[in-house]
Amino acid sequence: MEDLKQATDHLQPLNLPAQMGIYFQDRPGRVGVEDTPDAPIIRAERRRLRNWLSTNIPIQWGKKVNTIEHNDEGVSVTFEDGSTAKGDILVGADGINSIVRQHLLQKPAKDLLKLVPLAAIVGEVALEGDAFKRQLELGHSAYVYMSPTLGFANFNGLHEVNPDGVSAKYYWMLMQPDASVEDSEHWLQKATQQEKLDHVLKLASKLPARFRELFELTPASGIKTETHIWRDLELESLPAGRVVLLGDSAHAMTPFRGEGGYHSFIDAMKLSEKLVGLDSKDIDAINAAVAEYNSEMLERGAEAVRNSRNENSDKRTRDTKTKLTTANQLVRPLPEVEIDLKAVRS
Numbered sequence: 633m634e635d636l637k638q639a640t641d642h643l644q645p646l647n648l649p650a651q652m653g654i655y656f657q658d659r660p661g662r663v664g665v666e667d668t669p670d671a672p673i674i675r676a677e678r679r680r681l682r683n684w685l686s687t688n689i690p691i692q693w694g695k696k697v698n699t700i701e702h703n704d705e706g707v708s709v710t711f712e713d714g715s716t717a718k719g720d721i722l723v724g725a726d727g728i729n730s731i732v733r734q735h736l737l738q739k740p741a742k743d744l745l746k747l748v749p750l751a752a753i754v755g756e757v758a759l760e761g762d763a764f765k766r767q768l769e770l771g772h773s774a775y776v777y778m779s780p781t782l783g784f785a786n787f788n789g790l791h792e793v794n795p796d797g798v799s800a801k802y803y804w805m806l807m808q809p810d811a812s813v814e815d816s817e818h819w820l821q822k823a824t825q826q827e828k829l830d831h832v833l834k835l836a837s838k839l840p841a842r843f844r845e846l847f848e849l850t851p852a853s854g855i856k857t858e859t860h861i862w863r864d865l866e867l868e869s870l871p872a873g874r875v876v877l878l879g880d881s882a883h884a885m886t887p888f889r890g891e892g893g894y895h896s897f898i899d900a901m902k903l904s905e906k907l908v909g910l911d912s913k914d915i916d917a918i919n920a921a922v923a924e925y926n927s928e929m930l931e932r933g934a935e936a937v938r939n940s941r942n943e944n945s946d947k948r949t950r951d952t953k954t955k956l957t958t959a960n961q962l963v964r965p966l967p968e969v970e971i972d973l974k975a976v977r978s
């Protein structure tokens with residue numbers, strides 16, 4: 633397979649390390665994390681990562697699982713197009729609204745997922761030249777500005793650098809505590825893109841100029857029309873057998889610590905280790921292996937769900953003693969540096 637970092641790094645073709653910057657209104661300088669040989673971070677662009685993961689795998693796209701049957705002999709899945717597949721193990725990596733989970737627990741997603749009381753507005757913007765350079769300087773991959781007095785939290789991130797190396801796609805998310813976000817009468821359900829942008833610009837006007845810029849450069853057409861409702865999932869137990877869950881289907885979490893995908897990979901690797909070499913006819917061995925996997929995965933997943941939910945809480949933002957973590961690393965002081973786009977072109 634192609635080298636993972638080469639194939640997926642969202643900063644390519646720039647020769648810059650993945651870097652997350654964190655700024656506080658009431659503290660000088662910045663902290664954050666950065667890719668180093670001792671503490672590597674790969675910030676992967678989603679489409680490139682999917683392409684890399686697809687290497688030599690004959691994927692059949694557009695197959696939607698409808699029904700699942702399983703017993704001690706094997707598993708059988710029926711798809712929406714009427715086709716079926718049979719096998720020894722079914723791994724449900726079908727995301728937050730998992731149909732495999734629904735089959736396994738006999739409960740629909742709405743009975744299991746927990747609302748995260750946040751109203752979020754999401755924007756996307758293309759940048760070039762000096763505006764792009766200024767965002768890279770704030771955090772090569774992403775940055776946040778934290779203050780307990782703002783009443784909102786935001787995450788500003790690079791999606792990917794364009795092949796020309798002087799322009800890029802950015803996205804941001806601005807969130808306010810709001811338990812009523814699901815109500816059909818909530819203003820976000822009906823707001824236009826311009827109304828959402830105006831709301832964001834009013835809130836962002838409290839920020840220092842350089843942290844406002846990304847919002848100010850976003851056109852109304854760059855505001856996501858759908859209202860994003862955050863939900864997460866903590867499961868206490870899962871039955872062990874031929875149907876197994878991994879990733880968001882087992883432990884969906886908010887993205888504030890950037891760990892959901894990371895834990896999906898850990899799940900996949902741990903499950904593979906458990907299953908490899910098993911006799912597919914030996915149901916006792918399969919049950920034992922899956923029970924061990926479930927136990928570790930659910931405990932690790934639930935902890936990540938709780939940590940991710942609390943990461944953006946008011947208390948957390950005020951707290952100066954607890955160590956902050958992002959991309960699974962403790963943050964450390966991160967000196968600010970000026971960037972010359974030509975010089976960092978690889």
Ligand SMILES: Cc1cc2nc3c(=O)[nH]c(=O)nc-3n(C[C@H](O)[C@H](O)[C@H](O)COP(=O)(O)OP(=O)(O)OC[C@H]3O[C@@H](n4cnc5c(N)ncnc54)[C@H](O)[C@@H]3O)c2cc1C
Pocket residue numbers: 695696697698725726727728729730731878879880881887889890891892893894895896
């Ligand atoms: C805004 C945002 C930012 C994030 N940032 C980060 C980050 O920086 N770092 C990180 O580690 N994680 C991040 N995450 C989390 C990460 O995206 C998820 O944890 C990860 O994608 C979960 O992978 P998964 O395979 O379990 O589920 P998904 O990626 O949701 O994939 C599920 C797949 O199953 C398919 N599917 C669903 N139902 C069916 C069905 N019935 N039949 C067949 N197929 C079906 C879906 O189409 C989809 O392709 C972020 C998430 C969001 C929303």
